[in-house]
Amino acid sequence: MSLLTVENLTVTARVGQGGVARLAPVLRGVGLALDKGEVLGIVGESGAGKSMLGRAIAGYLPPGFSVAGGRVDFNRRNLLAITAEARRAMLGREIAFIPQEPLSALNPVRTVFSQLGEHYTHLGIPRREHRARAIEALAEVQLPDPESLLRRFPHQLSGGMCQRVLIAMAFASRPRLIVADEPTTALDVSVQARILELMAALQRRAGTAVLFITHDLRLAAGICDRLAVLYAGAVVEEGGAASVLSRPLHPYTRALELANPALSARRGLMVLPDHMPGLAALAEATGCRFAPRCPVRSHGCAEREIPLIGDDRRVACQYPERTLGITPSAPAPPHRAGTGEALLSVEGLGRRFRVGGMFRRHGVTALEDASFTLREGEFLGVVGESGSGKSTLARLIVGLDRPTTGRIILAGADVTKGDAAARQIRLANLQMVFQNPSSALNPRRRVGSIVAQALEAAHRPTVEREAVAAELMRAMGLDPALVSRLPAQLSGGQRQRVNIARALAARPRLLVADEIVSGLDVSIQAQLLALLARLRAGGIALVFISHDLAVVRHLCDRVIVMQQGRIVEQGETERVFASPQADYTRELLAAAPPDIGAPAPTRLLAIPPPAG
Amino acid sequence: MLRTLAWRAAVALPTLLVVSSLMFMALRLLPVDPAAMSLPPNATNADIAAMRHTMGLDKPLPVQYVIWLDQVLHGNFGQSIHFRRSVAGLVSNALPATIELAGSAMVIAFILGVGGGLLLFALQGRRSELALETATTLAMSLPEFLWGLLFIFVFGVALNWLPFTGRLAPNLPQPSGTGFLLIDSLRAGRLDIFWSALLHLILPASALGIAFAPPIARVLRASLLATWEQDYIRQARLRGVSETRLLLAHALRNAALPSLTMVGVQFGFLFGGSLLIEVIFADPGIGNLMVDAVRNADLPVIQAVGLTYCVVVLVINAVVDALYMVLDPRLRRA
Ligand SMILES: Nc1ncnc2c1ncn2[C@@H]1O[C@H](COP(=O)(O)OP(=O)(O)OP(=O)(O)O)[C@@H](O)[C@H]1O
Numbered sequence A: 001m002s003l004l005t006v007e008n009l010t011v012t013a014r015v016g017q018g019g020v021a022r023l024a025p026v027l028r029g030v031g032l033a034l035d036k037g038e039v040l041g042i043v044g045e046s047g048a049g050k051s052m053l054g055r056a057i058a059g060y061l062p063p064g065f066s067v068a069g070g071r072v073d074f075n076r077r078n079l080l081a082i083t084a085e086a087r088r089a090m091l092g093r094e095i096a097f098i099p100q101e102p103l104s105a106l107n108p109v110r111t112v113f114s115q116l117g118e119h120y121t122h123l124g125i126p127r128r129e130h131r132a133r134a135i136e137a138l139a140e141v142q143l144p145d146p147e148s149l150l151r152r153f154p155h156q157l158s159g160g161m162c163q164r165v166l167i168a169m170a171f172a173s174r175p176r177l178i179v180a181d182e183p184t185t186a187l188d189v190s191v192q193a194r195i196l197e198l199m200a201a202l203q204r205r206a207g208t209a210v211l212f213i214t215h216d217l218r219l220a221a222g223i224c225d226r227l228a229v230l231y232a233g234a235v236v237e238e239g240g241a242a243s244v245l246s247r248p249l250h251p252y253t254r255a256l257e258l259a260n261p262a263l264s265a266r267r268g269l270m271v272l273p274d275h276m277p278g279l280a281a282l283a284e285a286t287g288c289r290f291a292p293r294c295p296v297r298s299h300g301c302a303e304r305e306i307p308l309i310g311d312d313r314r315v316a317c318q319y320p321e322r323t324l325g326i327t328p329s330a331p332a333p334p335h336r337a338g339t340g341e342a343l344l345s346v347e348g349l350g351r352r353f354r355v356g357g358m359f360r361r362h363g364v365t366a367l368e369d370a371s372f373t374l375r376e377g378e379f380l381g382v383v384g385e386s387g388s389g390k391s392t393l394a395r396l397i398v399g400l401d402r403p404t405t406g407r408i409i410l411a412g413a414d415v416t417k418g419d420a421a422a423r424q425i426r427l428a429n430l431q432m433v434f435q436n437p438s439s440a441l442n443p444r445r446r447v448g449s450i451v452a453q454a455l456e457a458a459h460r461p462t463v464e465r466e467a468v469a470a471e472l473m474r475a476m477g478l479d480p481a482l483v484s485r486l487p488a489q490l491s492g493g494q495r496q497r498v499n500i501a502r503a504l505a506a507r508p509r510l511l512v513a514d515e516i517v518s519g520l521d522v523s524i525q526a527q528l529l530a531l532l533a534r535l536r537a538g539g540i541a542l543v544f545i546s547h548d549l550a551v552v553r554h555l556c557d558r559v560i561v562m563q564q565g566r567i568v569e570q571g572e573t574e575r576v577f578a579s580p581q582a583d584y585t586r587e588l589l590a591a592a593p594p595d596i597g598a599p600a601p602t603r604l605l606a607i608p609p610p611a612g
Numbered sequence B: 001m002l003r004t005l006a007w008r009a010a011v012a013l014p015t016l017l018v019v020s021s022l023m024f025m026a027l028r029l030l031p032v033d034p035a036a037m038s039l040p041p042n043a044t045n046a047d048i049a050a051m052r053h054t055m056g057l058d059k060p061l062p063v064q065y066v067i068w069l070d071q072v073l074h075g076n077f078g079q080s081i082h083f084r085r086s087v088a089g090l091v092s093n094a095l096p097a098t099i100e101l102a103g104s105a106m107v108i109a110f111i112l113g114v115g116g117g118l119l120l121f122a123l124q125g126r127r128s129e130l131a132l133e134t135a136t137t138l139a140m141s142l143p144e145f146l147w148g149l150l151f152i153f154v155f156g157v158a159l160n161w162l163p164f165t166g167r168l169a170p171n172l173p174q175p176s177g178t179g180f181l182l183i184d185s186l187r188a189g190r191l192d193i194f195w196s197a198l199l200h201l202i203l204p205a206s207a208l209g210i211a212f213a214p215p216i217a218r219v220l221r222a223s224l225l226a227t228w229e230q231d232y233i234r235q236a237r238l239r240g241v242s243e244t245r246l247l248l249a250h251a252l253r254n255a256a257l258p259s260l261t262m263v264g265v266q267f268g269f270l271f272g273g274s275l276l277i278e279v280i281f282a283d284p285g286i287g288n289l290m291v292d293a294v295r296n297a298d299l300p301v302i303q304a305v306g307l308t309y310c311v312v313v314l315v316i317n318a319v320v321d322a323l324y325m326v327l328d329p330r331l332r333r334a
């Protein structure tokens, strides 16, 4: 008997405007089993229903959502039928949750100790043992100086430290099951790797079963025993992790794997059209939900839905034998050594900030002595962990901020001073696209008018504006019919593409992009990467800031590695990735999740095996 | 934290200067002549001129202000024209009664406001929420003096449950000491006086407090609703924390932060509102003193009482700031 069995679980959400409310199945007939001590990965893109599964297990669905059928049995009890009291007694004790956003998951006005203590009280640990327990637990999750940490408040800790505190809390009761919902998504790559190691070590020692929810197939590959791939609320493939990854049976699994750029070599990507159906579309959908995007769909796919079949390897597809035949739809972008003219050169650039109150002010060096040259048509990647100065560099280049030292030469002119002449040169040559597309787009303007904004400023006639907008939309892979929508009515990927279209309307020679693919699903990311690769043919140059090394390797000709405001290494991407010179570059590469199928790096934590 | 408070104090001084000078100018522009009013009706014009000279009223306005300020800084608020006593003595005799009244009203407003906010939040979506909502609207739409009159009529006159004039039963002596009856009576060991003072406080303090509780309750409910959606609430629930504990130990303190500003503003208004309540309940505080002073164009007293109100509001603001820092660790410097 498994520890956790989910049988035919269906969760519906009320959707619909006006009088007719419809029920959309957010989870459809989900069946899973998790054994003691096993790690089951739930993989899928946003909107697949991953978190809803965790919430159904916890018994707390959002308002408007309800369980329409099925069972969730945990330790021989039906979780869907127990009283609120029994559920409360079980939560935190037998089932623990590790959240996605560690910084906001701790109460900001209470100390670490008071929150740990509250949990210990819930577990029935006498008050006088709390302090010793807490210190021991924090040391166990490798937090330095636990004693002083106990007095601190969450805002005084980094995201990684908060997540360690939350992990310490989750493991405090030696729970039988831990549900970890994207536990490292909000963290830096290097921190992410250490947190995963820690979780794995504690999990092995305590024999805890883990439901590991992630959008990142590569991450799941490294730590899960079994994988379940979720699409549009249903499990489409399930089986042992190694077998699912090496021999995927469902086209979606294969597409997910091929949508990820690889860390070890440049390769072609699978670019799926469109995106996963949203709630409203789910209410209408019939047949194989993946059919509209499936590269090998065939006779009967759109009419009939195949249930999950098989024993150890289960798949829900009519033509699983075609899956392995799927090959990348977009070729690997070619490598180009920059031979053109210098478009942008940065010399000895630095930026210091004064921080603090009226008294006791001190300087923070966000960027120091940065020098590099970008040639026409070249793609330059900028990598480094959070706080390394990447965004500061971008802000200086586009003129949102002034450097304290150094020079910026754009298209042969010195634009360091940022005066009217410099603004003119920037306007004529560069455009920027930033991480958060929703805040960059005016919420009250229609998409068409947003895209054509630059032409409006140049006083072009309306007909021309509309034509160019439609043209750009098509080039971005957006349905030109979207021009009459408001930004709020678009998906995240669509918004980011509108954002890029808007920047391109001004026909810049240089595009500065700060983290424009992070936070997007891999299939959407692949669409954007293919789009950027197409732009390269048009001769545009790109400064591409990203924390994702594989993406940078895929797209960029040259790369800059930054650490604490300094450039520690720069060069041709292939050279830097193949033989990194700086220690920091090596650390970054080691911390990135390895490619699927590549041997996992061996980094063992000094956590003792279970006693007795 | 100390730095913020020092900053507050540094800002308070210019505020007081501006307020006092404005008040000084405005009062001097009134068509009343304190010199004439301080003399018997049969005084000659020469007498009045002599008096004006003695009182310094013949000097230019800014000079008069500087002289007044200099005296105030030395603790000398001058002589009351009407009462013929030192203004400082008058104000310090009357102030404890007002502070006792306003303080009790604040406690009542705070308890009703926080309790009401929690209740409004806990009852959301039920039919009883509507009843409570109506009650708060009603409480808010009557001004404090109408509440006072209503209470006097219902609990004082009709039901005859509670006293409604003065601070003590007429047969009891006023204990000496700080002027705060609740404190002095306890120190003197006179429980009968304490009880009488408490009974006399109930109606005026409730009238004042009830009018100011609803805004506190509503802001608290709104911020509780926002806090309830936060990640840390959901995460604590997933650790098995009970709903009651979630509300009281996790949400309340976070939700209190935005409400605190509202509480500070309300308390400023409440202190001002004590004036009418004192008049209605014949409570010998600075409100009544002010009314007497205005009726008699007693400029030194008006100025001193006005300044007192200003100082109290500044002190309330400083206390709110300090509370912010106690409640929100993010504002304290490491
Ligand atoms: N306005 C500012 N005032 C003070 N310090 C700042 C300011 N902007 C940036 N910094 C500091 O400069 C350093 C670099 O910041 P920057 O935002 O450029 O890093 P980043 O690599 O882009 O980080 P992330 O990946 O999180 O966006 C950080 O230590 C940051 O705290």
Ligand code: SF4
Pocket (backbone or CB within 6 Å): A250, A251, A252, A288, A289, A290, A291, A292, A294, A295, A296, A297, A298, A301, A302, A306, A316, A317, A318, A319, A320
């Ligand atoms: S059933 Fe058809 S459409 Fe669906 S995944 Fe399989 S091949 Fe593709």
Ligand SMILES: [Mg+2]
Pocket (backbone or CB within 6 Å): A387, A390, A391
């Ligand atoms: Mg950044």
